[in-house]
Amino acid sequence: MIKTLHPAYFVFIMSTGIISIASNMLGITPVAQGLFYLNIVAYAVILTIQILRIIMYWSLLYSDISNPKLGLVYFAIVAGTNVLGAQFVTVVNCQCVAKSLWFFGIFLWVVLTLSTFTLLFLKNEQQIERTIHGGWLVSVVGTQSVAVLGALLSPCFAETSNFILFSSMVWWMIGCFLYVVIITLITYRLIFFKIAPEVLVPPYWINTGAVAITTLAGATISLSIPKIEDPFLDIDGFIKGFSVFFWSFGTWWIPLLVIIGIWKYVYHMTPYKYNPLYWGLAFPLGTYTAGTLKLAEALGIGYISNISKVFIYIAYIAWLIVFVTMIRSFLKPALAKQ
Numbered sequence: 080m081i082k083t084l085h086p087a088y089f090v091f092i093m094s095t096g097i098i099s100i101a102s103n104m105l106g107i108t109p110v111a112q113g114l115f116y117l118n119i120v121a122y123a124v125i126l127t128i129q130i131l132r133i134i135m136y137w138s139l140l141y142s143d144i145s146n147p148k149l150g151l152v153y154f155a156i157v158a159g160t161n162v163l164g165a166q167f168v169t170v171v172n173c174q175c176v177a178k179s180l181w182f183f184g185i186f187l188w189v190v191l192t193l194s195t196f197t198l199l200f201l202k203n204e205q206q207i208e209r210t211i212h213g214g215w216l217v218s219v220v221g222t223q224s225v226a227v228l229g230a231l232l233s234p235c236f237a238e239t240s241n242f243i244l245f246s247s248m249v250w251w252m253i254g255c256f257l258y259v260v261i262i263t264l265i266t267y268r269l270i271f272f273k274i275a276p277e278v279l280v281p282p283y284w285i286n287t288g289a290v291a292i293t294t295l296a297g298a299t300i301s302l303s304i305p306k307i308e309d310p311f312l313d314i315d316g317f318i319k320g321f322s323v324f325f326w327s328f329g330t331w332w333i334p335l336l337v338i339i340g341i342w343k344y345v346y347h348m349t350p351y352k353y354n355p356l357y358w359g360l361a362f363p364l365g366t367y368t369a370g371t372l373k374l375a376e377a378l379g380i381g382y383i384s385n386i387s388k389v390f391i392y393i394a395y396i397a398w399l400i401v402f403v404t405m406i407r408s409f410l411k412p413a414l415a416k417q
Contacts, residue, residue, distance in 0.1 A: 102114065
């Protein structure tokens, strides 16, 4: 387990955390708290295994980060850390732990940004059709998760709250830029190169997840501005408009991804088999739910929040299916020996 740990297991933490946050926003408190405590345990276990893997198998970790297909997926560690921090803020209002997780998340973001992108720029020799996939957008998710947690915590920093919120906006802008660049390459890949059915769906749902968390970050920044006592840049209208832009694009992706899923599982009859990448399907559903709620609050238009009241249950179903099949995959080797 230590040697073969896939970074996508941190997407489990991302999915569980964001669905917990969305549940809390909708007043479904028992679910929000249950998933919160589950996520604490999961984060402790998965992070411990990841640390042991770094110590015991450093060469494998370097190989993963150097792999253009896998390297950017490691930003799931950043996102998982910050999403858990956001749970501490929104579910139990524990800001001290959230601040520690935010600082740790920033450290991870800096290390991964400087390592993965440098290796891509200097070492990648593979063609676009052999390398890029939806999982690259986890780098966007990780970046925006720093912006979300920073914006949530900014009013708690007293004298430096303005600087913290401005920094969060900078991370938000970086994430916006990364999404525009990477989604352009992914769309080019989807249109001009044939893709086998078995590799579609799980990682490509991050197409929606990345813009959903971008929406969530923008709306959270907008809502945090009035809580800052010091003067702030007068760009709230821009932030709201750009958030609507990304929310609209995320909404546009959803029916297309559903059609691709039907093409894969119904037309080509590809069997479902658990893979940690399937957590990349549950996360966007939860993030779209939370992002829509925050956007509705920021814009003062409650009617779009009705979308979230439906999507939260779709997110629950997706999370349960992947969770149950994950547990079964863990138990299968033990049951086979009996």
